[in-house]
Amino acid sequence: MSDIINEAVTQLTAKIGTFDGSVKFIVEGEGAIMVDQAGVRAADEEADCTLTADEDTFRGILSGDVNPTSAFMTGKLKLDGDMGTAMKLGGALS
Numbered sequence: 148m149s150d151i152i153n154e155a156v157t158q159l160t161a162k163i164g165t166f167d168g169s170v171k172f173i174v175e176g177e178g179a180i181m182v183d184q185a186g187v188r189a190a191d192e193e194a195d196c197t198l199t200a201d202e203d204t205f206r207g208i209l210s211g212d213v214n215p216t217s218a219f220m221t222g223k224l225k226l227d228g229d230m231g232t233a234m235k236l237g238g239a240l241s
Contacts, residue, residue, distance in 0.1 A: 151205070159180065208224070216237070
């Protein structure tokens with residue numbers, strides 16, 4: 148597993164813990180992270196919503212330097228699935 152995935156699992160666990168719903172983050176070329184009722188883990192499973200970004204965009208979202216909505220609107224963050232779940236996660240990351 149890559150360093151970015153390990154780091155993201157740690158950061159997301161501290162920020163979110165568990166989440167009512169399921170979201171998968173795909174970091175291009177690195178791997179996938181699941182966030183759901185069971186917590187945060189490195190995994191590639193079915194989810195209500197899948198968010199895909201490159202490493203720089205993903206790191207920016209985690210650090211708070213990149214606004215997820217702006218990243219989505221400019222095509223740097225791709226969304227597949229339930230937009231409401233993605234917005235709920237965005238609120239949990241703030």
